[in-house]
Amino acid sequence: MINAIEIKKLNKSFLRNLPQGLRCFNLLYNFLINRQTLNVTKVSVLVDLNLSIGVGKIIGFNGANGSGKSTLLRIIAGIYTFDCGSVVVNGKTLYLSGYSVLVNKDLTILENFLYIPLIYGVSEESIRETSLSILDEVGLTEHLDRKTFTLSEGQKARLGFAISFFIIQNRNPDILILDEVFAGGGDVEFKQYSVNKIRQIIKGKTVLMVSHDENLLLRECDMFYQMKSGNLTPMNPCNK
Amino acid sequence: MITKIGLSFHNYRGITNSAIVLAKKSFLLRNEGSLLGIFWYLLNPLVIFLVLLHIKQYVIVEVPNYPMYLFIGLVIFNFIKKCTVLIANSFVGNASFIKNTDLNNFILPLHRLFETIFSHFFEILIFIFMMIYYHINILNIFLYLFFLIFISLFAFSIGLILAIIRIFVVDLLDIWGIVMQILWFLTPIFYIATNSSSINLFNPFYYFIEASRIIIFGEGNILIVIFATVISLISALGSGLIYCKIKHHIAEFV
Numbered sequence: 356m357i358n359a360i361e362i363k364k365l366n367k368s369f370l371r372n373l374p375q376g377l378r379c380f381n382l383l384y385n386f387l388i389n390r391q392t393l394n395v396t397k398v399s400v401l402v403d404l405n406l407s408i409g410v411g412k413i414i415g416f417n418g419a420n421g422s423g424k425s426t427l428l429r430i431i432a433g434i435y436t437f438d439c440g441s442v443v444v445n446g447k448t449l450y451l452s453g454y455s456v457l458v459n460k461d462l463t464i465l466e467n468f469l470y471i472p473l474i475y476g477v478s479e480e481s482i483r484e485t486s487l488s489i490l491d492e493v494g495l496t497e498h499l500d501r502k503t504f505t506l507s508e509g510q511k512a513r514l515g516f517a518i519s520f521f522i523i524q525n526r527n528p529d530i531l532i533l534d535e536v537f538a539g540g541g542d543v544e545f546k547q548y549s550v551n552k553i554r555q556i557i558k559g560k561t562v563l564m565v566s567h568d569e570n571l572l573l574r575e576c577d578m579f580y581q582m583k584s585g586n587l588t589p590m591n592p593c594n595k
Numbered sequence: 596m597i598t599k600i601g602l603s604f605h606n607y608r609g610i611t612n613s614a615i616v617l618a619k620k621s622f623l624l625r626n627e628g629s630l631l632g633i634f635w636y637l638l639n640p641l642v643i644f645l646v647l648l649h650i651k652q653y654v655i656v657e658v659p660n661y662p663m664y665l666f667i668g669l670v671i672f673n674f675i676k677k678c679t680v681l682i683a684n685s686f687v688g689n690a691s692f693i694k695n696t697d698l699n700n701f702i703l704p705l706h707r708l709f710e711t712i713f714s715h716f717f718e719i720l721i722f723i724f725m726m727i728y729y730h731i732n733i734l735n736i737f738l739y740l741f742f743l744i745f746i747s748l749f750a751f752s753i754g755l756i757l758a759i760i761r762i763f764v765v766d767l768l769d770i771w772g773i774v775m776q777i778l779w780f781l782t783p784i785f786y787i788a789t790n791s792s793s794i795n796l797f798n799p800f801y802y803f804i805e806a807s808r809i810i811i812f813g814e815g816n817i818l819i820v821i822f823a824t825v826i827s828l829i830s831a832l833g834s835g836l837i838y839c840k841i842k843h844h845i846a847e848f849v
Contacts, residue, residue: 369847370847382764429694429846432697433697434693434694434696434697434846435843435846435847436843436844436847448697449697450695450696450697451696452694452695452696456691456692456695456696457692457696459620461624462620462624466620470616470620473612473613473616474613474616474617474698474702475613475698476609476612476613534695
């Protein structure tokens with residue numbers, strides 16, 4: 356049986372003291388007068404990582420900041436490249452990191468909802484048909500014409516969730532990558548609501564989920580991995 | 596390389612559609628709540644146009660239809676300048692978008708190009724009014740619209756190269772501002788180019804401005820139009836090669 360994701364001997368390093376934030380004249384001066392060239396070093400983030408994920412599995416990742424969780428997911432999503440190894444992804448992926456990343460603070464709630472899914476290739480007709488019912492479900496219909504920058508963090512999280520949920524529903528990915536999407540604002544009730552809604556929509560899909568909430572991973576995942584210094588330790592079994 | 600089996604959303608049509616959506620929204624947002632609205636786009640070229648037209652009283656510039664000659668120069672220069680500056684910021688200014696979505700990052704510079712083209716259409720309206728006023732063949736505007744593809748291609752290519760360098764060099768736009776200021780005086784926008792001016796030979800802005808004038812007035816050296824077209828194609832090829840080399844690393848660097 357073909358796995359949804361097959362990773363073998365994956366290595367990824369990032370450049371440190373990268374030529375970022377350089378100034379043209381400093382560069383020229385250092386090169387021409389001091390005869391200094393750029394001294395760039397590499398820091399390994401993922402080392403010989405192997406991972407196989409079966410179709411329809413829900414896999415969690417947990418670990419300290421900088422342990423390489425997001426890097427791994429971004430490589431799978433095709434956002435980052437890798438140095439060596441192989442990554443085979445069988446199916447259409449959708450990467451979501453936080454709910455409010457795409458929310459434009461200068462637009463109203465309705466405008467945000469109408470235009471962000473368009474960027475993701477969702478048809479305008481489909482957006483107009485379902486926008487109000489989804490916004491009603493998250494309790495935002497009374498504020499449709501409010502600019503997003505006037506909203507509370509909780510309301511922004513609700514809007515972001517509504518948009519993300521709608522995009523997932525319409526793009527219908529085979530592999531859904533959720534990078535700390537449940538970490539944003541919102542009360543306990545809303546968090547539970549969003550987890551329940553996501554649970555409905557991911558049936559039959561392969562899901563990779565990063566969260567610092569170990570209980571959430573234990574509850575929702577078929578298996579979860581603890582990530583430390585670019586290495587994966589399986590934490591099995593989950594109490595599903 | 597990453598192997599993906601299955602459908603890919605990132606096709607060219609998807610990228611273009613997404614870029615148009617973003618461009619429309621940026622365009623509308625920029626004008627929302629502004630008393631002058633779309634006239635903001637015309638204000639800058641019109642004010643400089645009036646000032647330079649006033650100065651013309653004190654210098655001898657023997658050009659037929661000088662106001663039209665001047666306005667074309669101003670508008671094309673501003674179009675390329677605005678386009679390059681907007682595109683130059685498109686990667687660094689949208690780091691969160693690039694890192695946190697799996698959308699193709701090419702959408703970002705492309706939507707800036709579309710946004711500049713939207714605003715340019717208001718300037719084209721003034722071209723048309725002037726052409727009617729000066730009894731110039733109005734059909735030439737269609738040739739200009741075709742040539743606009745090459746002007747856009749050139750501006751986009753320069754902007755794209757700047758956007759890539761801008762990821763690493765923070766003061767690039769300050770330097771680009773100085774370059775634009777120098778080019779403003781070196782390019783025959785408000786004066787006439789003489790054949791003996793060797794600077795113009797190496798100034799791509801000259802070719803695009805002069806070619807636009809030739810097309811709109813319907814007279815002049817057609818070789819300049821051909822040169823401009825070749826420059827735009829070469830710059831597109833160059834920037835395309837550079838972008839293809841770095842596109843998968845942009846998310847890591849911004």
